[in-house]
Amino acid sequence: MNFIPYGKQFIDEKDIQNVVDTLQSDFLTTGPKIKEFEDAISDYCGAKYCVAVCNGTAALHLSSLVLLSENDKVLTTPNSFLATSNAILYTKAKPIFIDIANDGNIDLDLCEQALQKDPNIKALYGVSFSGNLLNQTKLQYLKKTYGIKILEDNAHAIGAIYDGIKAGSCQNSDCSIFSFHPVKHLTTAEGGAITTNSEEVYEKLLTLRSHGMIKTPEMKPWEYEMHSLGFNYRITDIQCALGLSQLSKLDTFIEKRYNIAKKYDKAFERTMVKPLYTFNSGKSSYHLYVVQVDFTKLKITKKELFIKTKEKNIGIQLHYIPINKQPFYKKLGYGNESTPMMDKYYEECFSLPMYYSLTSDEQKYVIKTLFEILI
Ligand SMILES: *Cc1c(COP(=O)(O)O)cnc(C)c1O
Numbered sequence: 001m002n003f004i005p006y007g008k009q010f011i012d013e014k015d016i017q018n019v020v021d022t023l024q025s026d027f028l029t030t031g032p033k034i035k036e037f038e039d040a041i042s043d044y045c046g047a048k049y050c051v052a053v054c055n056g057t058a059a060l061h062l063s064s065l066v067l068l069s070e071n072d073k074v075l076t077t078p079n080s081f082l083a084t085s086n087a088i089l090y091t092k093a094k095p096i097f098i099d100i101a102n103d104g105n106i107d108l109d110l111c112e113q114a115l116q117k118d119p120n121i122k123a124l125y126g127v128s129f130s131g132n133l134l135n136q137t138k139l140q141y142l143k144k145t146y147g148i149k150i151l152e153d154n155a156h157a158i159g160a161i162y163d164g165i166k167a168g169s170c171q172n173s174d175c176s177i178f179s180f181h182p183v184k185h186l187t188t189a190e191g192g193a194i195t196t197n198s199e200e201v202y203e204k205l206l207t208l209r210s211h212g213m214i215k216t217p218e219m220k221p222w223e224y225e226m227h228s229l230g231f232n233y234r235i236t237d238i239q240c241a242l243g244l245s246q247l248s249k250l251d252t253f254i255e256k257r258y259n260i261a262k263k264y265d266k267a268f269e270r271t272m273v274k275p276l277y278t279f280n281s282g283k284s285s286y287h288l289y290v291v292q293v294d295f296t297k298l299k300i301t302k303k304e305l306f307i308k309t310k311e312k313n314i315g316i317q318l319h320y321i322p323i324n325k326q327p328f329y330k331k332l333g334y335g336n337e338s339t340p341m342m343d344k345y346y347e348e349c350f351s352l353p354m355y356y357s358l359t360s361d362e363q364k365y366v367i368k369t370l371f372e373i374l375i
Helices: 013-023 032-045 056-067 083-090 108-117 136-146 199-209 237-247 250-268 302-311 327-331 340-348 360-374
Strands: 049-053 073-076 094-097 121-127 149-153 175-179 192-196 289-292 349-352
Touching: 013 237, 032 049, 032 192, 032 237, 049 056, 049 199, 056 083, 056 149, 056 175, 056 192, 056 199, 073 083, 073 108, 083 094, 083 121, 108 121, 108 136, 121 136, 136 149, 192 199, 250 289, 250 360, 302 349, 302 360, 340 349
Parallel strands: 073 094, 073 121, 121 149, 149 175
Antiparallel strands: 049 192, 175 192, 289 349
């Protein structure tokens, strides 16, 4: 069996041809493919505006520059990739880590308790962990009641739907971000995007993406003015050409993930392997298939499981190490928050291979090998 990673991209001839066409066109960057890709994403998600950038982390950074001010307190989750809370630190705002609920997402009831106690909390950065959208009813309630800014990190969740509300539609948030890294649902190699329904936020994001520079029709032909400290976070036309052709396959990609999820669910019924949540008519976009195992009841440790699966050419993965316990965050005074759910999650959970080109035989091999090692 060839090595089976937890996630990987799927590139076909059409993707390759689209990239080649753009390489042979006049614009490698700052050309027409960027707006075309942005429009396709905002259409897909049902948001008014989209700004595509060079990666998901840049999307988080630019959103934070627009949404946050220095010293703002921001509720966020320990169960994410580093970039989510790093973006809060980039803007000199202060992350506050809140425990997760049993679906792996930030616990929005605990968020409310924190908001009741501290009027200086200005924002909430939630992650639609593994593709499972944040509870939109609660987000709407928190936004209305406490007037906070909300960012949805939907890096795992493009294509996910919650009660008819699509990921990235920003119905209950100010900004939503996506990543197009190869392990995510669709890829531009490196790449990311922000969606929003606010014209003001959109204009600011566009300016910040390109050095804080503006040009207006009234200016002389050579003139440009800088009004804010921006960056070069642009994405290229080559990447957007790939993104456009990947986006046209997104629903097929997700459909396949649903089938994989259903098969895993069935294989783990009434076993010691507990899915984090089971398949539910397309609510999650299944970026990850996370399972829980109570290692205290087994002869094997989590570390041994990782080593033994790797020996069998299976790349299980851990999403995530709690961010607040990272050495850098500990130096800033984090790490001692009470997060019993996250602690338990970290002890018990891991992600199984889940991607478009995973074959039925490979999936069977993963399931069979997992049970052989655990029992
Ligand atoms: C991948 C990811 C990011 C970062 O995206 P990059 O494109 O790698 O910069 C941020 N947040 C989450 C939850 C992610 O999974």
